[in-house]
Amino acid sequence: MNFEPFLLAPIKDHDKIDVYQKHGGYTALRKALKEMSPEQVVTEVVNSGLRGRGGAGFPTGRKWQFLAKGTGKPIYLCVNADESEPGTFKDRELMLLHPHSVIEGTIITSYAIGCHHAFIYIRGEFAQETRQLERAISEANEKGYLGENILGSGFDLKITIYRGGGAYICGEETALMTSLEGGKGYPRVKPPFPAVAGLYGSPTIINNVETLSNVPHIVNKGAEWFKSIGTAKSTGSKIFCVSGHVNKPGNYELPMGVSLRELLYEHAGGIRNDANLKAVIPGGSSVPILPADKIDVNMDFESLAEAGSMLGSAGVIVLDDNTCIVHAAMVISRFYRHESCGQCTPCRQGTTWMYRVLERIEHGKGKPEDLDLLLDICDNIEGNTICPLGDAAVPSVRTSIKQFRDEYEYHIKNKKCLVTLGKRFE
Amino acid sequence: MDSVKKIYLDEKSLGRLGELKKVFPDRQSVALPVLHVIYDQLGYLDMKAIEEAAGYMEIPKVYFEEAASFYTMFPLKPVGKYLIQVCHNISCTLMGAEELVEYLTQKLGIKVGQTTGDKLFTLVYVECLGACGGAPMMQINDKYYEHLTREKVDKILADLRKQV
Numbered sequence: 001m002n003f004e005p006f007l008l009a010p011i012k013d014h015d016k017i018d019v020y021q022k023h024g025g026y027t028a029l030r031k032a033l034k035e036m037s038p039e040q041v042v043t044e045v046v047n048s049g050l051r052g053r054g055g056a057g058f059p060t061g062r063k064w065q066f067l068a069k070g071t072g073k074p075i076y077l078c079v080n081a082d083e084s085e086p087g088t089f090k091d092r093e094l095m096l097l098h099p100h101s102v103i104e105g106t107i108i109t110s111y112a113i114g115c116h117h118a119f120i121y122i123r124g125e126f127a128q129e130t131r132q133l134e135r136a137i138s139e140a141n142e143k144g145y146l147g148e149n150i151l152g153s154g155f156d157l158k159i160t161i162y163r164g165g166g167a168y169i170c171g172e173e174t175a176l177m178t179s180l181e182g183g184k185g186y187p188r189v190k191p192p193f194p195a196v197a198g199l200y201g202s203p204t205i206i207n208n209v210e211t212l213s214n215v216p217h218i219v220n221k222g223a224e225w226f227k228s229i230g231t232a233k234s235t236g237s238k239i240f241c242v243s244g245h246v247n248k249p250g251n252y253e254l255p256m257g258v259s260l261r262e263l264l265y266e267h268a269g270g271i272r273n274d275a276n277l278k279a280v281i282p283g284g285s286s287v288p289i290l291p292a293d294k295i296d297v298n299m300d301f302e303s304l305a306e307a308g309s310m311l312g313s314a315g316v317i318v319l320d321d322n323t324c325i326v327h328a329a330m331v332i333s334r335f336y337r338h339e340s341c342g343q344c345t346p347c348r349q350g351t352t353w354m355y356r357v358l359e360r361i362e363h364g365k366g367k368p369e370d371l372d373l374l375l376d377i378c379d380n381i382e383g384n385t386i387c388p389l390g391d392a393a394v395p396s397v398r399t400s401i402k403q404f405r406d407e408y409e410y411h412i413k414n415k416k417c418l419v420t421l422g423k424r425f426e
Numbered sequence: 427m428d429s430v431k432k433i434y435l436d437e438k439s440l441g442r443l444g445e446l447k448k449v450f451p452d453r454q455s456v457a458l459p460v461l462h463v464i465y466d467q468l469g470y471l472d473m474k475a476i477e478e479a480a481g482y483m484e485i486p487k488v489y490f491e492e493a494a495s496f497y498t499m500f501p502l503k504p505v506g507k508y509l510i511q512v513c514h515n516i517s518c519t520l521m522g523a524e525e526l527v528e529y530l531t532q533k534l535g536i537k538v539g540q541t542t543g544d545k546l547f548t549l550v551y552v553e554c555l556g557a558c559g560g561a562p563m564m565q566i567n568d569k570y571y572e573h574l575t576r577e578k579v580d581k582i583l584a585d586l587r588k589q590v
Contacts, residue, residue, distance in 0.1 A: 084556055085554075086517065086554040087558050089556050089557050092556050125499060127568035128568070160450070162459070163458065163462055165462075165499050166498045167496065167497055168554075181455055182456065182457035182489060183454075185496065200452050243517035243559050249559040249560075285515075315558065317558070318520075328520070331515065331516050334553075335515055341496075424520070424522025425522025425562060425574075425576070426576065
């Protein structure tokens, strides 16, 4: 199948508004405002089957339909640009090279849901990305695509960029809102769902950058076109972020359902230094690990779930066979320990315990009973917390023990790695 | 507002704070943006500067202090002119982040968490910066440096020294 990337279209200077317009930019906005009612935009997105690209994969149009009506309160859109799932770096590229797609998607979505003040919550470290969005917003303002009475339609919108402060948890939608309200990024109990009571207690929609970048294309080319790409239940394209031990790490926009083998060996250039593949974490560090013999799986929500993992944010982390799995699991669990907001005991304590146990195994001080202890901690975190961060800390530890138990046991018994570590830094 | 004297924040920062007063439906939302203003000016969060900003914004300073303690991207003490933050999350570690840090500690003659004697460089570890395709990578002040090698690190440090 001949697939042309449209989110990451290889167009030079696509971040400039004139170039963006020359390639069809802002025609979708014009079409939506002049020819479609907000309900028609929502219907088109519902029919397209577009699902959230931040990790959860919830149907985008259906999320919009959940908005509470007639509350008398303003409706808010929060663009989730707090990209921080380890292994994920796609929204960054969209904001750097295609910021107008993000802005156009934000404007059309705001029109569809009746929002007049949208917020882009961007991770604090993304300074250059913030400057790109600021410039795109100012260019869009000058052209009359933002502000009051956009293109004479009577629709008003302003966009405010909100910079985070280096907290992974703020990518969780309720924590994002708490943070935007000026508090510590603590997740909230759902219900109420944001669509009913979100930012400032108002009905709120939170969508990921990549999700919104799809919206102008769906408006322009229609739901049927979108559905012709990908699989029946995972429609459209997906940006796969490939990192780790491959020859060509980077972002690859391909149809949903491409095989993991094709992604790794045809697009990402295969395993570097002629090493063999050990394992792949296909959806960011929060999803179960797939061992090398399981890579004949299609990269879509359903197929990966059937294979015992998840598509998540499509951060594909590749481990060659010179990788010590204990070390890798320790590094991953250190992250969750660092990022736990501290609100729920199972997550706050559990992630710390998990890291400590892994650290002692890694440093030759492990005990034989540690493996069952780790699995026990996993069971006690999972499902016992307000938000999914605790759950996200579990899969890498649990599946690494299940799939590579011999390596853990060797580490505990011999106080060193079973594998010979490869040279990494040249 | 006699108690609020301009000591820490310069005109540019105060101008930005003034702008922030108008942006949000709820004024408490300024917590993080105010911290960014202080960080941009000073390179770290100074508690006296926070107090000054809180007075200017007419919001209890505890909101800003709480945020300062929660959000880890802002140092709470002065750091070197160049804050080197090396990602040691999974993709960067797979690609040699630990060796990269070892190389940096040798080159700079400091341990992780320390600042060089000339107050030029501070070296710290950070978690994922969202640039895994460019691993191993580091951030120096607000700039990302990716696909690092020994050769590239040599050049980056030499260029920064030249700028002083």
